Amino acid sequence: MKWKIKRHDVVLAVLAAGLVGLAARHGMMLRQCALGQNDEDARIAQQVVRAARGRRILLPIPARPGDIYARSRRSSVLLAGSRQRPSCFVDPKLISNDELGKISTELAETLGLDPGWVFRELTLKKDRRFVWIARGISPGQAQAVGALKCRAVGIQYEWRREYPNGPLAGTVLGYCRRDGQPGCGLELKAHPLLAPTDGRRVILGDAWRRPIWSDPESSQKPRDGQTVCLTLDVVIQGYLQQAVAQAVEEYGAKWGTGVVVNPWTGAILAMSSSPEFDPNAYSTTNPEDMLNRAIACPYEPGSVFKPIIAAAAVQRGLMNYETKIDCENGVYHALRGGRISDHGHHYGLISLADVIVHSSNIGMAKVGEKMGNRKLHEAVSRWGFGEKSGILLPGESGGIVRDLEKWDGYSLRRVPFGQEIAVSSVQLAMAFSAFANGGLLMQPRIIEQVTDARGRVIETYKPAIVRRVLSENVARQSLKVLGDVVRRGTGKKFMMDRWESWGKTGTAQIPGPQGYIDGAYVASFIGGAPMEHPAVVCLISIYFPDRSKGYYGGTVAAPRVKEVLEKTLTYLHIPPERPQETFAAMSR
Secondary structure, eight states: OOOOOOHHHHHHHHHHHHHHHHHHHHHHHHHHHHTTOOHHHHHHHHHHHHHHHHTEEEEEEOOOOOOEEEEOSSSEEEEEEEEEEEEEEEOGGGOOHHHHHHHHHHHHHHHTOOHHHHHHHHHHTTTOSOEEEESSOOHHHHHHHHHTOOTTEEEEEEEEEEOTTTTTTHHHHOEEOTTSOEEEHHHHHTHHHHOOBOEEEEEEEOTTOOEEEEOTTTOBOOBOOOEEEEEEEHHHHHHHHHHHHHHHHHTTOSEEEEEEEOTTTOBEEEEEEESOOOGGGGGGSOGGGGOOHHHHOOBOOGGGGHHHHHHHHHHTTSOOTTOEEEOGGGEEEETTTEEEEOTTOOOOEEEHHHHHHTTOHHHHHHHHHHHHHHHHHHHHHHTTTTSOOOOSSTTOOOOBOOOGGGOOHHHHHHGGGTOSOBBOHHHHHHHHHHHHTTSEEEOOBOEEEEEOTTSOEEEEOOOOEEEEOSOHHHHHHHHHHHHHHHHHSTTGGGOOSSSOOEEEEEEEEEEETTEEEEEEEEEEEEEEEOSSSOOEEEEEEEESOOTTTOOOHHHHTHHHHHHHHHHHHHHTTOOOSSOHHHHHHHHO
Protein backbone atom coordinates (compact mmCIF):
# COMPACT_ATOMS: atom_id res chain seq x y z
CA MET A 1 0.00 0.00 0.00
CA LYS A 2 1.40 3.39 -1.00
CA TRP A 3 1.20 6.41 1.28
CA LYS A 4 0.54 9.81 -0.27
CA ILE A 5 2.73 12.39 1.40
CA LYS A 6 1.68 15.99 0.88
CA ARG A 7 4.04 18.91 1.03
CA HIS A 8 2.34 20.61 4.02
CA ASP A 9 2.55 17.31 5.97
CA VAL A 10 6.31 17.36 5.55
CA VAL A 11 6.48 20.95 6.68
CA LEU A 12 4.39 20.24 9.79
CA ALA A 13 6.55 17.21 10.58
CA VAL A 14 9.73 19.29 10.36
CA LEU A 15 8.21 21.99 12.56
CA ALA A 16 7.08 19.41 15.09
CA ALA A 17 10.52 17.82 15.17
CA GLY A 18 12.09 21.23 15.64
CA LEU A 19 9.81 22.08 18.54
CA VAL A 20 10.44 18.68 20.15
CA GLY A 21 14.18 19.30 19.86
CA LEU A 22 13.77 22.78 21.25
CA ALA A 23 11.79 21.43 24.19
CA ALA A 24 14.42 18.75 24.82
CA ARG A 25 17.22 21.31 24.80
CA HIS A 26 15.12 23.58 27.00
CA GLY A 27 14.71 20.73 29.54
CA MET A 28 18.39 19.82 29.41
CA MET A 29 19.45 23.41 30.01
CA LEU A 30 17.15 23.75 32.97
CA ARG A 31 18.67 20.57 34.51
CA GLN A 32 22.14 21.92 33.96
CA CYS A 33 21.20 25.19 35.60
CA ALA A 34 19.74 23.30 38.54
CA LEU A 35 23.14 21.60 38.96
CA GLY A 36 24.91 24.93 38.68
CA GLN A 37 27.10 23.76 35.78
CA ASN A 38 27.06 26.73 33.44
CA ASP A 39 25.91 30.35 33.90
CA GLU A 40 25.91 30.87 30.15
CA ASP A 41 23.53 27.94 29.69
CA ALA A 42 21.26 29.42 32.37
CA ARG A 43 21.08 32.67 30.44
CA ILE A 44 20.30 30.84 27.20
CA ALA A 45 17.65 28.72 28.94
CA GLN A 46 15.86 31.84 30.15
CA GLN A 47 15.87 33.20 26.60
CA VAL A 48 14.36 29.94 25.36
CA VAL A 49 11.60 30.10 27.97
CA ARG A 50 10.79 33.68 26.99
CA ALA A 51 10.76 32.73 23.33
CA ALA A 52 8.40 29.83 24.01
CA ARG A 53 6.06 32.10 25.90
CA GLY A 54 6.20 34.62 23.08
CA ARG A 55 4.87 31.96 20.71
CA ARG A 56 1.79 31.32 22.93
CA ILE A 57 -1.40 32.92 21.62
CA LEU A 58 -4.15 33.38 24.22
CA LEU A 59 -7.65 33.57 22.74
CA PRO A 60 -10.39 34.48 25.24
CA ILE A 61 -13.60 32.46 25.12
CA PRO A 62 -16.35 34.75 26.41
CA ALA A 63 -18.74 33.00 28.78
CA ARG A 64 -22.43 33.83 28.70
CA PRO A 65 -23.83 36.12 31.43
CA GLY A 66 -26.78 34.75 33.40
CA ASP A 67 -30.35 35.69 32.48
CA ILE A 68 -33.00 37.39 34.63
CA TYR A 69 -36.52 35.99 34.43
CA ALA A 70 -39.84 37.15 35.83
CA ARG A 71 -42.91 34.98 35.84
CA SER A 72 -46.45 34.98 34.58
CA ARG A 73 -49.27 32.69 35.61
CA ARG A 74 -48.25 30.08 33.04
CA SER A 75 -44.56 30.55 32.25
CA SER A 76 -41.30 32.38 32.83
CA VAL A 77 -40.59 35.59 30.90
CA LEU A 78 -37.14 36.85 29.98
CA LEU A 79 -36.42 40.35 31.34
CA ALA A 80 -32.67 40.50 30.79
CA GLY A 81 -30.68 38.29 28.43
CA SER A 82 -27.51 38.34 26.34
CA ARG A 83 -26.75 37.95 22.66
CA GLN A 84 -23.38 37.59 20.94
CA ARG A 85 -22.28 40.60 18.90
CA PRO A 86 -19.05 40.96 16.88
CA SER A 87 -16.37 43.43 17.99
CA CYS A 88 -13.21 44.52 16.20
CA PHE A 89 -9.74 44.47 17.79
CA VAL A 90 -6.19 45.18 16.63
CA ASP A 91 -2.75 43.85 17.61
CA PRO A 92 -0.63 47.03 17.12
CA LYS A 93 2.65 45.13 17.46
CA LEU A 94 1.96 43.43 14.16
CA ILE A 95 1.65 46.74 12.32
CA SER A 96 4.76 48.39 10.95
CA ASN A 97 5.09 52.17 10.94
CA ASP A 98 4.73 52.14 7.16
CA GLU A 99 1.40 50.26 7.36
CA LEU A 100 -0.10 52.28 10.22
CA GLY A 101 -1.66 55.06 8.15
CA LYS A 102 -3.12 52.72 5.53
CA ILE A 103 -4.64 50.31 8.07
CA SER A 104 -6.07 53.16 10.15
CA THR A 105 -7.80 54.61 7.09
CA GLU A 106 -9.18 51.25 5.93
CA LEU A 107 -10.53 50.41 9.38
CA ALA A 108 -12.11 53.84 9.78
CA GLU A 109 -13.86 53.61 6.40
CA THR A 110 -15.11 50.09 7.12
CA LEU A 111 -16.45 50.87 10.61
CA GLY A 112 -17.57 54.46 10.09
CA LEU A 113 -14.94 55.90 12.44
CA ASP A 114 -12.70 58.95 12.37
CA PRO A 115 -9.37 57.94 10.71
CA GLY A 116 -7.47 60.37 12.93
CA TRP A 117 -8.91 58.76 16.07
CA VAL A 118 -8.00 55.25 14.89
CA PHE A 119 -4.47 56.39 14.03
CA ARG A 120 -3.96 58.03 17.44
CA GLU A 121 -5.41 55.03 19.28
CA LEU A 122 -3.02 52.61 17.57
CA THR A 123 -0.05 54.94 17.96
CA LEU A 124 -0.59 55.58 21.66
CA LYS A 125 -1.07 51.86 22.33
CA LYS A 126 1.69 50.64 20.05
CA ASP A 127 3.22 48.39 22.70
CA ARG A 128 0.00 46.50 23.43
CA ARG A 129 -1.01 43.20 21.90
CA PHE A 130 -4.77 43.82 22.06
CA VAL A 131 -6.72 47.06 21.47
CA TRP A 132 -10.49 47.39 20.97
CA ILE A 133 -11.38 49.55 17.98
CA ALA A 134 -15.16 49.08 17.80
CA ARG A 135 -17.48 46.96 19.94
CA GLY A 136 -20.92 45.71 19.07
CA ILE A 137 -20.59 46.18 15.32
CA SER A 138 -23.03 44.76 12.78
CA PRO A 139 -22.54 41.37 11.08
CA GLY A 140 -22.00 43.22 7.77
CA GLN A 141 -19.24 45.34 9.27
CA ALA A 142 -17.61 42.22 10.73
CA GLN A 143 -17.63 40.62 7.29
CA ALA A 144 -16.08 43.74 5.77
CA VAL A 145 -13.33 43.76 8.41
CA GLY A 146 -12.53 40.15 7.55
CA ALA A 147 -12.31 41.09 3.88
CA LEU A 148 -9.42 43.46 4.68
CA LYS A 149 -7.26 40.34 5.22
CA CYS A 150 -5.01 42.11 7.68
CA ARG A 151 -3.31 39.76 10.17
CA ALA A 152 -3.23 42.51 12.82
CA VAL A 153 -6.99 43.00 12.74
CA GLY A 154 -9.48 40.50 14.11
CA ILE A 155 -13.09 39.94 15.12
CA GLN A 156 -14.13 38.62 18.51
CA TYR A 157 -17.68 37.84 19.55
CA GLU A 158 -18.87 39.27 22.88
CA TRP A 159 -22.04 38.83 24.88
CA ARG A 160 -24.11 42.01 24.91
CA ARG A 161 -26.97 42.63 27.38
CA GLU A 162 -30.47 43.06 25.99
CA TYR A 163 -33.80 43.82 27.65
CA PRO A 164 -36.55 42.41 25.40
CA ASN A 165 -39.40 44.00 27.39
CA GLY A 166 -37.89 47.49 27.31
CA PRO A 167 -38.96 49.65 30.27
CA LEU A 168 -40.96 46.92 32.01
CA ALA A 169 -39.55 46.85 35.57
CA GLY A 170 -36.63 48.96 34.33
CA THR A 171 -35.97 50.67 37.67
CA VAL A 172 -35.92 47.26 39.37
CA LEU A 173 -33.60 45.64 36.82
CA GLY A 174 -31.11 48.49 36.36
CA TYR A 175 -28.71 47.97 33.46
CA CYS A 176 -25.35 46.59 32.34
CA ARG A 177 -22.82 48.67 30.42
CA ARG A 178 -21.34 47.56 27.13
CA ASP A 179 -18.28 46.18 28.91
CA GLY A 180 -20.55 43.88 30.91
CA GLN A 181 -20.19 45.77 34.17
CA PRO A 182 -23.42 46.47 36.08
CA GLY A 183 -24.66 50.02 36.45
CA CYS A 184 -27.46 49.84 39.03
CA GLY A 185 -30.51 47.89 40.17
CA LEU A 186 -30.76 44.13 40.33
CA GLU A 187 -28.01 43.84 37.71
CA LEU A 188 -25.68 45.36 40.31
CA LYS A 189 -26.96 43.47 43.36
CA ALA A 190 -27.06 40.08 41.64
CA HIS A 191 -23.84 40.56 39.65
CA PRO A 192 -21.92 37.93 41.66
CA LEU A 193 -24.57 35.41 40.55
CA LEU A 194 -25.01 36.62 36.96
CA ALA A 195 -21.34 37.22 36.14
CA PRO A 196 -19.71 34.57 33.93
CA THR A 197 -16.10 33.38 34.07
CA ASP A 198 -14.47 33.62 30.66
CA GLY A 199 -12.40 30.75 29.34
CA ARG A 200 -9.30 30.83 27.17
CA ARG A 201 -7.83 28.83 24.33
CA VAL A 202 -4.05 28.59 24.21
CA ILE A 203 -2.45 28.16 20.78
CA LEU A 204 1.22 27.80 19.87
CA GLY A 205 2.14 30.08 17.00
CA ASP A 206 5.04 30.89 14.74
CA ALA A 207 7.07 34.10 14.72
CA TRP A 208 4.28 35.83 12.81
CA ARG A 209 1.71 34.67 15.39
CA ARG A 210 0.16 32.28 12.93
CA PRO A 211 -1.36 29.32 14.81
CA ILE A 212 0.33 25.93 14.59
CA TRP A 213 -1.57 23.79 17.11
CA SER A 214 -3.61 24.05 20.29
CA ASP A 215 -2.37 23.56 23.84
CA PRO A 216 -5.43 21.99 25.54
CA GLU A 217 -3.68 21.49 28.88
CA SER A 218 -3.21 25.26 29.30
CA SER A 219 -6.68 26.12 27.99
CA GLN A 220 -9.67 26.76 30.26
CA LYS A 221 -13.36 26.19 29.62
CA PRO A 222 -15.75 29.14 30.07
CA ARG A 223 -18.28 29.05 32.92
CA ASP A 224 -21.62 30.71 32.19
CA GLY A 225 -23.36 32.93 34.73
CA GLN A 226 -26.29 31.74 36.80
CA THR A 227 -29.95 32.50 36.07
CA VAL A 228 -31.92 34.65 38.53
CA CYS A 229 -35.68 34.07 38.70
CA LEU A 230 -37.71 36.90 40.23
CA THR A 231 -40.96 36.99 42.19
CA LEU A 232 -42.22 39.72 39.82
CA ASP A 233 -45.21 38.80 37.66
CA VAL A 234 -44.95 40.54 34.29
CA VAL A 235 -48.71 40.89 33.92
CA ILE A 236 -49.21 42.48 37.35
CA GLN A 237 -46.09 44.57 36.77
CA GLY A 238 -47.71 45.92 33.63
CA TYR A 239 -50.94 46.75 35.48
CA LEU A 240 -49.07 48.64 38.20
CA GLN A 241 -46.63 50.41 35.93
CA GLN A 242 -49.42 51.70 33.72
CA ALA A 243 -51.51 52.88 36.69
CA VAL A 244 -48.65 54.77 38.35
CA ALA A 245 -47.57 56.40 35.08
CA GLN A 246 -51.12 57.49 34.28
CA ALA A 247 -51.62 59.00 37.74
CA VAL A 248 -48.34 60.92 37.49
CA GLU A 249 -49.33 62.27 34.08
CA GLU A 250 -52.96 63.02 34.94
CA TYR A 251 -52.12 64.98 38.07
CA GLY A 252 -48.90 66.60 36.83
CA ALA A 253 -46.84 65.00 39.61
CA LYS A 254 -43.07 64.93 39.90
CA TRP A 255 -42.93 61.18 40.38
CA GLY A 256 -44.83 58.19 41.70
CA THR A 257 -44.21 54.75 43.15
CA GLY A 258 -46.16 51.55 43.50
CA VAL A 259 -45.80 48.11 45.07
CA VAL A 260 -47.91 44.96 44.85
CA VAL A 261 -47.09 42.20 47.35
CA ASN A 262 -48.32 38.77 48.37
CA PRO A 263 -48.87 39.40 52.10
CA TRP A 264 -48.46 35.74 53.08
CA THR A 265 -45.05 35.16 51.50
CA GLY A 266 -43.58 38.65 51.19
CA ALA A 267 -43.16 38.09 47.43
CA ILE A 268 -43.04 41.36 45.50
CA LEU A 269 -45.36 40.80 42.54
CA ALA A 270 -44.79 44.25 41.06
CA MET A 271 -42.70 47.32 41.85
CA SER A 272 -42.81 50.53 39.86
CA SER A 273 -41.32 54.00 39.80
CA SER A 274 -42.48 56.68 37.40
CA PRO A 275 -40.81 57.98 35.34
CA GLU A 276 -39.51 54.56 34.29
CA PHE A 277 -36.56 54.02 31.96
CA ASP A 278 -35.56 51.58 29.25
CA PRO A 279 -32.34 49.74 30.22
CA ASN A 280 -31.56 49.35 26.51
CA ALA A 281 -31.17 53.15 26.34
CA TYR A 282 -29.34 53.74 29.63
CA SER A 283 -26.69 55.97 28.03
CA THR A 284 -29.29 58.58 27.05
CA THR A 285 -31.39 58.37 30.24
CA ASN A 286 -31.50 60.98 32.98
CA PRO A 287 -29.81 59.31 36.00
CA GLU A 288 -32.69 60.40 38.26
CA ASP A 289 -35.10 58.39 36.14
CA MET A 290 -33.10 55.24 36.94
CA LEU A 291 -33.90 55.53 40.66
CA ASN A 292 -36.00 52.80 42.17
CA ARG A 293 -37.97 55.28 44.26
CA ALA A 294 -40.05 52.52 45.85
CA ILE A 295 -37.02 51.67 48.01
CA ALA A 296 -34.70 54.68 47.67
CA CYS A 297 -36.89 57.75 48.25
CA PRO A 298 -38.56 57.91 51.68
CA TYR A 299 -41.34 60.42 52.35
CA GLU A 300 -43.60 61.39 55.22
CA PRO A 301 -46.47 58.88 55.07
CA GLY A 302 -49.23 61.06 56.50
CA SER A 303 -52.54 59.39 57.33
CA VAL A 304 -51.66 55.95 55.92
CA PHE A 305 -49.53 55.63 59.05
CA LYS A 306 -52.49 56.00 61.44
CA PRO A 307 -53.72 52.37 61.37
CA ILE A 308 -50.24 51.13 62.32
CA ILE A 309 -50.03 53.24 65.48
CA ALA A 310 -53.65 52.57 66.39
CA ALA A 311 -53.08 48.82 66.09
CA ALA A 312 -49.89 49.08 68.16
CA ALA A 313 -51.86 50.83 70.95
CA VAL A 314 -54.54 48.13 70.88
CA GLN A 315 -51.89 45.40 70.85
CA ARG A 316 -50.33 46.86 74.01
CA GLY A 317 -53.70 46.89 75.72
CA LEU A 318 -53.73 50.67 76.12
CA MET A 319 -57.12 50.91 74.40
CA ASN A 320 -59.41 49.03 72.04
CA TYR A 321 -61.19 50.05 68.88
CA GLU A 322 -64.29 51.01 70.88
CA THR A 323 -62.39 53.37 73.20
CA LYS A 324 -63.87 56.88 72.97
CA ILE A 325 -61.56 59.79 72.12
CA ASP A 326 -62.44 63.48 72.35
CA CYS A 327 -61.49 65.07 69.02
CA GLU A 328 -62.07 68.60 70.38
CA ASN A 329 -64.53 69.62 67.69
CA GLY A 330 -61.78 69.98 65.09
CA VAL A 331 -59.03 72.05 66.83
CA TYR A 332 -56.68 70.93 69.61
CA HIS A 333 -54.08 73.09 71.39
CA ALA A 334 -51.83 70.51 73.01
CA LEU A 335 -49.65 71.32 75.99
CA ARG A 336 -46.09 71.63 74.60
CA GLY A 337 -47.43 70.12 71.40
CA GLY A 338 -48.69 73.01 69.32
CA ARG A 339 -51.94 73.38 67.41
CA ILE A 340 -53.47 70.34 65.70
CA SER A 341 -56.53 70.46 63.45
CA ASP A 342 -58.77 68.11 61.50
CA HIS A 343 -58.81 70.44 58.51
CA GLY A 344 -62.41 71.62 58.64
CA HIS A 345 -63.96 68.50 60.17
CA HIS A 346 -65.56 68.89 63.60
CA TYR A 347 -65.48 65.56 65.37
CA GLY A 348 -66.40 65.27 69.04
CA LEU A 349 -66.30 62.09 71.11
CA ILE A 350 -65.73 59.19 68.69
CA SER A 351 -64.31 55.66 68.89
CA LEU A 352 -60.74 54.76 67.96
CA ALA A 353 -62.20 52.87 65.00
CA ASP A 354 -63.89 56.05 63.77
CA VAL A 355 -60.67 58.00 64.31
CA ILE A 356 -59.19 55.72 61.61
CA VAL A 357 -62.33 55.67 59.43
CA HIS A 358 -62.58 59.49 59.35
CA SER A 359 -58.78 60.02 59.58
CA SER A 360 -58.75 62.37 62.57
CA ASN A 361 -55.37 63.94 63.31
CA ILE A 362 -56.52 65.01 66.76
CA GLY A 363 -57.71 61.51 67.63
CA MET A 364 -54.33 60.06 66.67
CA ALA A 365 -52.48 62.77 68.61
CA LYS A 366 -54.34 61.61 71.70
CA VAL A 367 -53.40 58.01 70.94
CA GLY A 368 -49.80 59.19 71.01
CA GLU A 369 -50.39 60.86 74.39
CA LYS A 370 -51.77 57.58 75.71
CA MET A 371 -48.71 55.64 74.52
CA GLY A 372 -45.94 58.06 75.47
CA ASN A 373 -42.80 58.63 73.42
CA ARG A 374 -40.95 55.51 74.54
CA LYS A 375 -43.72 53.05 73.66
CA LEU A 376 -44.48 54.99 70.50
CA HIS A 377 -40.85 54.84 69.39
CA GLU A 378 -40.70 51.12 70.18
CA ALA A 379 -43.82 50.50 68.09
CA VAL A 380 -42.45 52.42 65.08
CA SER A 381 -39.19 50.46 65.23
CA ARG A 382 -40.93 47.13 65.77
CA TRP A 383 -42.90 47.56 62.55
CA GLY A 384 -39.64 47.87 60.61
CA PHE A 385 -39.43 51.62 60.12
CA GLY A 386 -36.05 53.31 60.45
CA GLU A 387 -34.17 50.25 59.17
CA LYS A 388 -33.72 48.61 55.79
CA SER A 389 -36.17 45.87 54.93
CA GLY A 390 -33.45 43.57 53.59
CA ILE A 391 -34.84 43.35 50.07
CA LEU A 392 -32.17 42.15 47.64
CA LEU A 393 -31.88 45.41 45.73
CA PRO A 394 -29.20 48.10 46.00
CA GLY A 395 -29.80 51.67 47.14
CA GLU A 396 -32.46 50.90 49.76
CA SER A 397 -33.15 53.60 52.34
CA GLY A 398 -34.17 52.67 55.84
CA GLY A 399 -36.23 55.84 56.05
CA ILE A 400 -35.94 58.40 58.84
CA VAL A 401 -36.82 57.73 62.47
CA ARG A 402 -35.00 60.04 64.83
CA ASP A 403 -33.46 58.75 68.06
CA LEU A 404 -35.82 58.64 71.02
CA GLU A 405 -33.79 61.32 72.82
CA LYS A 406 -34.70 63.78 70.08
CA TRP A 407 -38.45 63.21 70.35
CA ASP A 408 -40.47 65.86 72.17
CA GLY A 409 -44.09 66.88 72.73
CA TYR A 410 -44.51 67.62 69.05
CA SER A 411 -43.20 64.16 68.11
CA LEU A 412 -45.59 62.57 70.60
CA ARG A 413 -48.62 64.02 68.80
CA ARG A 414 -47.41 64.09 65.19
CA VAL A 415 -45.71 60.77 64.59
CA PRO A 416 -49.09 58.98 65.13
CA PHE A 417 -50.52 60.74 62.06
CA GLY A 418 -47.44 60.29 59.91
CA GLN A 419 -45.31 63.38 60.41
CA GLU A 420 -41.71 63.72 61.67
CA ILE A 421 -40.78 60.37 60.14
CA ALA A 422 -40.08 59.19 56.60
CA VAL A 423 -40.77 55.75 55.17
CA SER A 424 -40.30 53.95 51.86
CA SER A 425 -43.08 52.46 49.78
CA VAL A 426 -41.83 48.92 50.33
CA GLN A 427 -41.79 49.46 54.12
CA LEU A 428 -45.43 50.59 54.05
CA ALA A 429 -46.45 47.67 51.85
CA MET A 430 -44.85 45.16 54.20
CA ALA A 431 -46.41 46.83 57.27
CA PHE A 432 -49.92 46.64 55.82
CA SER A 433 -49.29 43.03 54.81
CA ALA A 434 -49.20 42.28 58.55
CA PHE A 435 -52.87 43.31 58.78
CA ALA A 436 -53.65 40.85 55.97
CA ASN A 437 -51.68 37.79 57.13
CA GLY A 438 -52.63 37.69 60.80
CA GLY A 439 -49.98 39.98 62.28
CA LEU A 440 -46.64 38.89 60.79
CA LEU A 441 -44.07 41.35 59.45
CA MET A 442 -42.57 39.59 56.44
CA GLN A 443 -39.27 40.27 54.72
CA PRO A 444 -39.86 41.42 51.13
CA ARG A 445 -38.62 38.94 48.51
CA ILE A 446 -37.66 39.95 44.97
CA ILE A 447 -35.65 36.81 44.03
CA GLU A 448 -37.48 33.47 43.91
CA GLN A 449 -34.61 31.16 43.01
CA VAL A 450 -31.24 30.86 41.28
CA THR A 451 -30.40 28.14 38.74
CA ASP A 452 -27.21 27.19 36.92
CA ALA A 453 -26.71 27.23 33.16
CA ARG A 454 -28.31 23.78 32.89
CA GLY A 455 -31.43 24.81 34.78
CA ARG A 456 -30.57 23.03 38.03
CA VAL A 457 -31.78 24.90 41.13
CA ILE A 458 -28.88 26.19 43.19
CA GLU A 459 -30.73 28.24 45.78
CA THR A 460 -34.35 28.97 46.67
CA TYR A 461 -35.33 32.07 48.64
CA LYS A 462 -38.08 31.02 51.00
CA PRO A 463 -40.55 33.31 52.82
CA ALA A 464 -38.98 34.81 55.94
CA ILE A 465 -40.81 36.17 58.98
CA VAL A 466 -39.12 39.18 60.54
CA ARG A 467 -41.29 39.15 63.67
CA ARG A 468 -44.86 39.08 64.89
CA VAL A 469 -46.19 42.62 65.35
CA LEU A 470 -49.86 41.86 66.09
CA SER A 471 -51.83 38.98 67.49
CA GLU A 472 -54.16 37.30 65.03
CA ASN A 473 -57.12 38.76 66.90
CA VAL A 474 -55.87 42.37 66.76
CA ALA A 475 -54.89 41.95 63.08
CA ARG A 476 -58.44 40.73 62.33
CA GLN A 477 -60.00 43.67 64.19
CA SER A 478 -57.70 46.13 62.42
CA LEU A 479 -58.62 44.69 59.03
CA LYS A 480 -62.32 45.17 59.82
CA VAL A 481 -61.67 48.84 60.66
CA LEU A 482 -59.81 49.28 57.37
CA GLY A 483 -62.82 47.76 55.62
CA ASP A 484 -64.97 50.46 57.22
CA VAL A 485 -62.58 53.10 55.81
CA VAL A 486 -63.65 51.91 52.35
CA ARG A 487 -67.34 51.42 53.10
CA ARG A 488 -68.09 54.65 54.97
CA GLY A 489 -64.87 56.65 55.35
CA THR A 490 -62.22 58.39 53.26
CA GLY A 491 -61.59 55.39 50.97
CA LYS A 492 -64.97 55.11 49.22
CA LYS A 493 -63.37 55.43 45.78
CA PHE A 494 -61.56 52.17 46.44
CA MET A 495 -64.80 50.17 46.83
CA MET A 496 -64.43 47.25 44.43
CA ASP A 497 -67.14 45.79 42.25
CA ARG A 498 -66.85 42.13 43.13
CA TRP A 499 -64.60 41.85 46.17
CA GLU A 500 -64.80 43.19 49.71
CA SER A 501 -61.78 45.47 50.10
CA TRP A 502 -59.96 47.37 52.80
CA GLY A 503 -57.42 50.19 52.83
CA LYS A 504 -56.34 53.62 53.99
CA THR A 505 -55.90 57.02 52.40
CA GLY A 506 -53.02 59.39 53.03
CA THR A 507 -52.42 63.03 52.10
CA ALA A 508 -49.05 64.04 53.51
CA GLN A 509 -47.37 67.42 53.42
CA ILE A 510 -43.86 67.59 51.97
CA PRO A 511 -41.26 69.16 54.28
CA GLY A 512 -38.66 71.64 53.06
CA PRO A 513 -35.71 73.48 54.64
CA GLN A 514 -38.02 76.11 56.17
CA GLY A 515 -40.91 73.85 57.16
CA TYR A 516 -43.68 72.33 55.08
CA ILE A 517 -43.82 73.51 51.47
CA ASP A 518 -47.04 75.31 50.64
CA GLY A 519 -49.22 73.26 48.29
CA ALA A 520 -46.83 70.27 48.25
CA TYR A 521 -48.29 66.85 49.07
CA VAL A 522 -47.82 63.11 48.69
CA ALA A 523 -51.12 61.45 47.76
CA SER A 524 -51.19 57.79 48.81
CA PHE A 525 -53.53 54.87 49.07
CA ILE A 526 -52.77 51.36 50.27
CA GLY A 527 -55.29 48.56 50.27
CA GLY A 528 -55.95 44.91 49.70
CA ALA A 529 -58.54 42.27 48.89
CA PRO A 530 -60.40 40.05 49.41
CA MET A 531 -61.43 40.83 52.98
CA GLU A 532 -61.75 37.21 54.16
CA HIS A 533 -58.36 35.97 52.97
CA PRO A 534 -56.39 38.84 51.34
CA ALA A 535 -54.44 37.68 48.30
CA VAL A 536 -52.68 40.93 47.43
CA VAL A 537 -51.79 44.30 48.93
CA CYS A 538 -51.15 47.33 46.71
CA LEU A 539 -49.72 50.77 47.48
CA ILE A 540 -49.53 53.75 45.14
CA SER A 541 -47.97 57.05 46.21
CA ILE A 542 -47.94 60.12 43.96
CA TYR A 543 -45.36 62.77 44.87
CA PHE A 544 -46.08 66.49 44.49
CA PRO A 545 -49.20 66.42 42.26
CA ASP A 546 -50.42 69.72 40.82
CA ARG A 547 -52.71 71.01 43.56
CA SER A 548 -55.11 72.52 41.03
CA LYS A 549 -55.75 69.03 39.58
CA GLY A 550 -56.14 67.19 42.89
CA TYR A 551 -53.92 66.08 45.73
CA TYR A 552 -55.94 63.94 48.17
CA GLY A 553 -54.95 60.29 48.44
CA GLY A 554 -58.58 59.23 48.14
CA THR A 555 -58.87 61.08 44.82
CA VAL A 556 -55.46 60.68 43.21
CA ALA A 557 -54.30 57.22 44.31
CA ALA A 558 -57.31 55.19 45.51
CA PRO A 559 -58.96 54.75 42.06
CA ARG A 560 -55.62 53.58 40.60
CA VAL A 561 -55.12 51.01 43.36
CA LYS A 562 -58.66 49.78 42.73
CA GLU A 563 -57.89 49.44 39.01
CA VAL A 564 -54.69 47.46 39.67
CA LEU A 565 -56.28 45.11 42.20
CA GLU A 566 -59.43 44.40 40.21
CA LYS A 567 -57.31 43.39 37.22
CA THR A 568 -54.91 41.42 39.43
CA LEU A 569 -57.59 39.46 41.28
CA THR A 570 -59.26 38.58 37.98
CA TYR A 571 -55.91 37.52 36.49
CA LEU A 572 -55.12 35.36 39.54
CA HIS A 573 -58.60 33.74 39.40
CA ILE A 574 -59.47 34.86 42.93
CA PRO A 575 -63.18 34.01 43.38
CA PRO A 576 -65.42 37.09 43.73
CA GLU A 577 -67.10 37.61 47.08
CA ARG A 578 -70.27 39.05 45.59
CA PRO A 579 -71.91 38.87 42.15
CA GLN A 580 -71.94 41.86 39.87
CA GLU A 581 -75.65 42.57 40.39
CA THR A 582 -75.18 42.79 44.18
CA PHE A 583 -72.64 45.57 43.77
CA ALA A 584 -74.91 47.36 41.30
CA ALA A 585 -77.69 47.33 43.89
CA MET A 586 -75.30 48.64 46.58
CA SER A 587 -74.23 51.51 44.33
CA ARG A 588 -77.79 52.75 43.69
